[in-house]
Amino acid sequence: MFSAIGLIITLALSLFVVPLAADAQHAGKVARIGYLSARSSSQPSPQLAALRQGLRDLGWLEGQHLVIEERWAEGRQERLPALAAELVHLKVHVIVATAGPAIHAAKHATNTIPIVMGSTIDAVGVGFVDSLARPGGNVTGLTLISADLMGKRLELLKEILPHLSRLAFLTNRPDPDPIGGMALVLKGAEVAAQSLGLRLHILEARNPDAIQRAFTVIAEKRAEALDVTESPVLAVHRTQILDLAAKSRLPTFFAGREGVDAGGLMSYGPNSADMHRRAATYVDKILKGAKPADLPVEQPTKFELVINLKAARALGLTIPPSVLFQADEVIK
Numbered sequence: 210m211f212s213a214i215g216l217i218i219t220l221a222l223s224l225f226v227v228p229l230a231a232d233a234q235h236a237g238k239v240a241r242i243g244y245l246s247a248r249s250s251s252q253p254s255p256q257l258a259a260l261r262q263g264l265r266d267l268g269w270l271e272g273q274h275l276v277i278e279e280r281w282a283e284g285r286q287e288r289l290p291a292l293a294a295e296l297v298h299l300k301v302h303v304i305v306a307t308a309g310p311a312i313h314a315a316k317h318a319t320n321t322i323p324i325v326m327g328s329t330i331d332a333v334g335v336g337f338v339d340s341l342a343r344p345g346g347n348v349t350g351l352t353l354i355s356a357d358l359m360g361k362r363l364e365l366l367k368e369i370l371p372h373l374s375r376l377a378f379l380t381n382r383p384d385p386d387p388i389g390g391m392a393l394v395l396k397g398a399e400v401a402a403q404s405l406g407l408r409l410h411i412l413e414a415r416n417p418d419a420i421q422r423a424f425t426v427i428a429e430k431r432a433e434a435l436d437v438t439e440s441p442v443l444a445v446h447r448t449q450i451l452d453l454a455a456k457s458r459l460p461t462f463f464a465g466r467e468g469v470d471a472g473g474l475m476s477y478g479p480n481s482a483d484m485h486r487r488a489a490t491y492v493d494k495i496l497k498g499a500k501p502a503d504l505p506v507e508q509p510t511k512f513e514l515v516i517n518l519k520a521a522r523a524l525g526l527t528i529p530p531s532v533l534f535q536a537d538e539v540i541k
Contacts, residue, residue, distance in 0.1 A: 240275040240496050243296035243304040243322075245311040247289060247441035250281040255467065256307055256327055259482035263489025269496075282311075284445030289314035297322060303492050305350075307485070308441050309391075312337055316348055323501045325491040326350030328484045331393050332506055341506040349501040350491055351484045352508055353439075358464070359397040360404070362436070362477045365514065366462055367405050368532050369475065370434055375408045377432035377459075379423060379450070381415045381442045394438055420446055424453045432459070439464035439478070447471055460524055466515045469540065474520045479509035513537040 242264075244257060257279070261271065269275050278299055280292035293314040296304055304319075306312040307327040315324045316337065324347055326332060332352035338344035341352070367373055378398055380391060395411060402409040410430045412423040427435065435454055437443060443450065444467065451472045454461045463469060464478040491504060514532075517540040521528050533539060 239273075240269070240303070241299065241301045242275055242277045242492060243299070243301035243315075244277050244279045244307075245289065245293055245296060245304055245315055246280070246307040247282040247284065247286050247310050248307070249283045249445045250279065251283075252445065255482040256485040259484075259486040260305060260327070260489050260492075263486040264492065267489060267493045269489075269493065282441075284442050286310045286442060290318065293318035303495050305485075305488055305492065308439075309335065310441065312348070320347055322347065323495045324348045324350075325488050325495070325501075326352065326506070327488050328353050328479075328481055330391075334393055338506055341508070343502070344504065344506055345502050347501050349504040349506055350488055352506050353479060353484075354508060358478055358512070359394070360401040361512075362462065362464070363398075363401045363405055363407065365475065365477055365532060365535075366434060366436070367407075368529055369526065370460065373407065373433050375410065375430060375432045376402060377410045377412060377423075377427045377430065377435045378438065379412050379414060379420075379435060379443065380438040381413060381440050391438070391440075398436070414446075415442060417446060417449055420449055420453070424457060427459070428457065434460045434462065436462045437468060437473070455523070458524055460526065461520075466513065466538075469515045469517045469520075472517065472520055474517055474524070474526075476515045477512065479512055483511075484509060516540065 248254065271277060278296060278301055280296060282288040282292060289310055297319045301322060303323045303325060304315045305325045305327055306315045309329045312324065312326050312329055326337065326348065327350065329337060329352050331354065332338045333340060337348050380395065399409060410432055412426055414420040414423045437450060447468060451461060461468065461473040463473050463476040465481050466476045469476045487507065494504060495501060514536045515538045516528055516533065516536045518528065519540060
């Protein structure tokens with residue numbers, strides 16, 4: 210009689226113990242996450258917001274289970290090595306690095322602390338990991354295929370501007386380019402432009418004065434559109450770029466939707482915020498004991514086309530129905 214009652218009580222208690230045990234992974238230990246970005250802390254960061262949301266969805270609550278140590282280079286990539294060293298000195302459990310320059314700095318600062326890539330260009334090609342399936346070392350996460358996407362982006366541009374013949378391409382390739390990521394993007398742009406019969410004018414800018422000079426050259430070259438490469442540094446100066454483009458009545462194209470939300474004409478590429486939300490799953494697995502070397506690197510499978518009709522109207526452009534039909538979002 211009593212043994213039967215005891216069994217019933219034990220089973221009943223187990224219903225409460227199991228979920229508590231599932232949460233025990235967080236108990237008694239506060240995880241410290243480093244977040245390293247070349248962008249500016251004064252600008253909204255959909256990427257960091259998405260990472261935070263992803264961690265919350267997985268049960269990691271800031272202030273209770275974890276703290277995030279943010280380090281921002283404010284558009285000055287040369288500051289990244291020192292910021293990465295700070296995170297190593299703090300003995301963070303994981304570093305989330307948001308793009309190629311930040312990943313490069315973190316990788317050179319430590320070969321023991323796990324590093325999760327929020328996004329980068331060709332993680333294998335630039336040497337961050339050995340392979341996508343078996344990363345090796347202390348780096349894993351998500352990688353873009355920006356160079357391959359360039360062809361699709363320029364095809365869409367050509368559909369919108371069928372008479373386009375001269376295209377300006379704004380970048381901020383570091384000098385030197387230690388990881389070679391931007392070199393891959395530029396190569397992809399050159400190949401895509403050549404296949405579409407476009408004359409490509411590559412312009413480099415790292416600060417407001419250089420951006421102003423770049424637009425002088427754009428006018429001299431009589432470029433008919435501007436493609437702005439995905440770059441943390443150029444993202445810091447996005448408002449200036451869009452203002453100068455508007456004064457020049459120059460259609461602007463971006464890899465990510467942030468440029469279109471700010472007033473650009475079109476973007477095509479993976480959603481960076483979604484990638485950083487996915488990066489939270491890597492942080493979760495690593496904090497639970499997984500090794501970065503054993504976590505395959507992911508590539509985005511969904512790409513979004515965002516079109517800004519307000520920007521099109523301001524330029525006197527009509528977006529063809531064939532392009533609007535492909536759009537994931539149209540800003541009116």
